[in-house]
Every structure is written in structure tokens, then in C-alpha cells.
Amino acid sequence: MNAQLTPAPANADLDAFWMPFTANRQFKSNPRMLARAEGMYYWTTDGREILDAVAGLWCVNAGHGRREITEAVTKQLSTMEYAPAFQMGHPIAFELANRLAKIAPPGLDRIFFTNSGSEAVDTALKIAIAYHRARGNGQRTRFIGREKGYHGVGFGGMSVGGIVNNRKFFGPSMLPGVDHLPHTLSIEHNAFSRGLPQWGAHLANELERLIALHDASTIAAVIVEPIAGSAGVILPPIGYLKRLREICDKNDILLIFDEVITGFGRIGKPFASLAFDVTPDLMTTAKGLTNGAIPMGAVFAHRKIYDTFMQGPENAIELFHGYTYSAHPVACAAALATQDAYAKDGLLTRAASLAAEWENAVHSLRGLPHVIDVRNYGLIGAVELESRAGKPATRGFEVFLKCFERGVMVRQTGDTIAMSPPLIIESKQIARIVETLGAVIRETA
Numbered sequence: 001m002n003a004q005l006t007p008a009p010a011n012a013d014l015d016a017f018w019m020p021f022t023a024n025r026q027f028k029s030n031p032r033m034l035a036r037a038e039g040m041y042y043w044t045t046d047g048r049e050i051l052d053a054v055a056g057l058w059c060v061n062a063g064h065g066r067r068e069i070t071e072a073v074t075k076q077l078s079t080m081e082y083a084p085a086f087q088m089g090h091p092i093a094f095e096l097a098n099r100l101a102k103i104a105p106p107g108l109d110r111i112f113f114t115n116s117g118s119e120a121v122d123t124a125l126k127i128a129i130a131y132h133r134a135r136g137n138g139q140r141t142r143f144i145g146r147e148k149g150y151h152g153v154g155f156g157g158m159s160v161g162g163i164v165n166n167r168k169f170f171g172p173s174m175l176p177g178v179d180h181l182p183h184t185l186s187i188e189h190n191a192f193s194r195g196l197p198q199w200g201a202h203l204a205n206e207l208e209r210l211i212a213l214h215d216a217s218t219i220a221a222v223i224v225e226p227i228a229g230s231a232g233v234i235l236p237p238i239g240y241l242k243r244l245r246e247i248c249d250k251n252d253i254l255l256i257f258d259e260v261i262t263g264f265g266r267i268g269k270p271f272a273s274l275a276f277d278v279t280p281d282l283m284t285t286a287k288g289l290t291n292g293a294i295p296m297g298a299v300f301a302h303r304k305i306y307d308t309f310m311q312g313p314e315n316a317i318e319l320f321h322g323y324t325y326s327a328h329p330v331a332c333a334a335a336l337a338t339q340d341a342y343a344k345d346g347l348l349t350r351a352a353s354l355a356a357e358w359e360n361a362v363h364s365l366r367g368l369p370h371v372i373d374v375r376n377y378g379l380i381g382a383v384e385l386e387s388r389a390g391k392p393a394t395r396g397f398e399v400f401l402k403c404f405e406r407g408v409m410v411r412q413t414g415d416t417i418a419m420s421p422p423l424i425i426e427s428k429q430i431a432r433i434v435e436t437l438g439a440v441i442r443e444t445a
């Protein structure tokens with residue numbers, strides 16, 4: 001097994017790669033290099049086995065090294081490596097859209113392909129504005145996002161997002177006309193809630209205040225993650241999403257769910273909107289769409305939105321938007337094989353059967369030193385550690401590093417440790433993640 005591992009580059013060779021969302025100097029002084037992956041595990045360049053508690057970055061839902069995906073990608077590469085999707089088509093793009101339409105939330109059966117979550121978000125925002133314009137409401141251009149929201153890093157996603165560090169360095173280069181709802185994280189009211197918190201549905205009513213301020217006639221859409229991931233796992237209080245839906249309906253405002261992390265089985269249903277029984281007008285996805293194997297995103301649009309665009313001269317392009325790699329054949333092949341794998345192994349609902357065990361496991365960390373909250377839903381978990389005075393995020397980072405040294409890869413944002421394992425996880429691996437994290441937290445001052 002070790003014979004197949006790629007050797008780590010010499011330290012001097014690490015300079016050229018400007019790493020994304022990474023402490024480059026820290027990393028390059030002590031690199032953590034992954035070389036191979038299979039099932040629930042990575043192996044480092046020096047041959048250590050690492051249990052993957054985050055599905056890569058919330059994307060490898062069917063586990064690593066799925067042979068059926070590799071085979072589909074290989075076959076597609078050797079049959080037709082690329083085909084344009086502008087004024088041309090290729091069969092598996094339509095096949096994939098039809099497959100996705102079958103598992104989509106009710107009515108959201110028109111699919112636009114992108115290459116990432118960020119592009120899916122920017123696409124959804126543009127569709128929202130153009131939709132209102134097509135209905136004669138060209139003044140509806142504002143967006144309402146949410147504090148602590150993460151919608152990728154394009155200018156649109158950054159603007160509707162609410163993570164301070166992702167915004168403050170980029171000055172005034174934000175979309176104009178964006179406002180934000182308050183986030184729903186309240187450790188004061190909801191610490192150690194199991195599943196959805198009881199307190200906080202009323203925070204949705206803040207949307208009415210923003211509508212009163214800007215007037216509904218200026219607002220195109222509200223965009224939220226049903227469960228926020230990047231900001232450290234923030235759950236919707238019971239009733240919150242339904243209330244947002246009601247207010248949007250009353251005011252003819254589109255509701256966009258960003259399901260880049262919640263999509264494809266993460267919380268025990270194909271999509272969070274199905275789990276929470278709230279249907280948005282547009283839904284953004286990526287990550288689990290291809291099991292992370294090939295970059296791809298998709299926007300699911302309600303049929304009424306698509307139909308609104310299908311007017312005017314027959315030969316007119318209805319939406320002036322798209323990417324060279326929209327519906328890339330290799331990505332389509334990867335996505336189809338991924339959907340087959342999910343169906344074959346029942347992965348789009350497997351998290352539901354593991355949720356109680358997962359919940360008990362992560363909540364067993366309650367009571368350990370500095371643990372101020374534990375949050376969970378489906379196969380998502382988070383442990384919030386008290387920040388060290390004047391040194392935010394250092395405790396979280398130390399815990400992340402020590403877990404990695406002991407062979408478990410978790411994700412750290414600030415002082416929150418987030419977990420989102422592949423949906424193929426077994427009981428003994430759940431136990432190992434929690435034992436390792438618990439031991440590390442116990443010995444981290």
C-alpha cells in the first residue's frame with residue numbers, strides 16, 4: 001500500500017502553491033500531506049492512516065475511491081472529453097438533469113449546471129433578478145442574506161454571505177442593495193440542544209422589518225443555508241424556515257436555499273428542504289453532487305421560474321448566463337455514477353438511521369473542559385470550545401492539529417470543531433472520532 005504513495009515534495013518546493021483558506025506559512029513549516037484515499041480513510045504521504053470525519057470538505061458523501069465513479073469518468077474521458085453546452089447538447093447532460101429532477105424538492109425540476117457552489121450561488125442570484133425583470137418587476141434587485149452565512153466566494157456570494165473575514169478585506173467591492181438577517185446561533189438560549197433548537201423562530205420575523213425598511217417591491221430574493229456549515233454549524237430553530245417561507249410568499253420574494261452542504265443525504269433526506277418540509281424557489285448544490293470527484297454545481301429552479309423565461313422569440317437566448325464547463329461531460333458522468341452509488345447503497349437516507357447514534361456520540365463530549373456547546377443534525381456535528389482570552393481560534397486550531405496527529409481529520413472554524421463524515425460511516429468509526437476528539441479536548445488547556 002505504501003508503495004503507491006506519492007512522495008511529499010521537499011519543503012523548498014512548497015512556495016509556489018498559494019493555498020486557499022490556509023495559514024500558508026504555518027502549513028508550509030509543518031505540512032499535512034494527503035496521498036491516497038479509500039472508503040472512510042485518507043493516507044498521508046508518510047503512510048499514516050487518517051479517519052476522515054469531514055468527507056473531505058463536506059463532499060465525499062459516498063466515501064473515497066468509489067470504483068463506479070472512477071470507471072464512469074475514465075470511460076467518458078476516452079469517449080468524449082469535452083463538449084460545449086452553448087447551442088449544443090450531449091445526452092448525459094439531459095440524463096443527469098432528469099435524474100436530479102426525480103429527487104428534487106417538489107417543483108424544482110429545472111436544473112442549471114455550474115462548476116462549484118460559488119458559481120451555483122451567483123447563478124441563482126442572477127436568475128432571481130432576471131426572473132423578476134421578466135415579469136415586469138425590474139426594480140426587484142435587492143438581496144437579503146444572513147449574518148454568518150456562507151455562500152462561496154464570488155462577489156455575489158460574498159456579498160450575501162455574512163462571515164466577517166470573508167468580507168472585510170475586500171472593501172466596498174460588494175453588491176449594492178444587500179441586507180442581512182440576524183443569524184440564529186444562541187448559546188445563551190440553546191446550548192447543548194439535541195437536533196433543532198427550540199428558541200429562535202421569531203428571528204425570522206426580522207425579515208418583515210427589512211421588508212418594511214426597503215419595501216418588498218425592491219427585494220428579489222432571500223438566501224439562507226437551511227443549516228449553516230462554514231460558520232460552525234448553525235441550526236434553524238424549530239419553525240424558523242417555515243416562517244421565512246411564509247413571509248417571502250406574502251411579499252412575492254423568492255426564497256433560495258443554499259444546500260451546497262446539506263444536499264445529497266447529509267441530514268437523512270436527499271435535501272434539507274425535504275427534511276424540513278419547506279420548499280424554496282431556487283436551490284443551490286455542489287459538493288456531494290459528484291462525491292467531490294470532479295468539480296460540479298447545480299442550481300435547481302422551480303418550473304414556474306424556468307417557464308417565466310421561456311417567452312419571446314423562439315430563437316432568442318432566454319438567459320445570458322453560463323460557463324464553458326457547464327454540464328461538462330466528465331462531470332456529468334461522475335455525477336450520474338455518484339447518484340447510482342447513492343441509490344445502490346441507500347445513502348440519501350442513511351444519515352437518518354445513524355442520526356440518533358451520532359447525536360448521542362457527539363453529546364457525550366458535553367462536560368469536557370472548555371466545551372460550551374454541542375450541536376448536531378443528521379450526520380453533522382459541532383463542538384464549540386470557549387475561546388482563549390485575547391486569542392480566538394487558537395484552541396480550536398490546536399485541537400484540529402492534535403486530532404490529525406492522532407489520525408482523525410476534523411474541520412475547525414474559529415473555536416468550533418465541525419464534523420460531517422462520509423455517509424457510509426460505521427459505528428466503530430463514530431466511536432473512534434468521538435474518543436479521539438474527547439481525548440484531545442481533555443488535554444488541551
Ligand code: PXG
Nearest residue numbers: 116117118150151152229230258260261286
Ligand atoms: N455555499 C455553501 C453553503 C457552502 O458551504 C459554498 C457555497 C461554495 O462552494 P464552492 O464549491 O465554491 O467552495 C459552500 C462551500 C467548511 C467549508 O469548512 C465549507 C465550504 C467550503 C470550504 C470549507 O465549512 N463550503
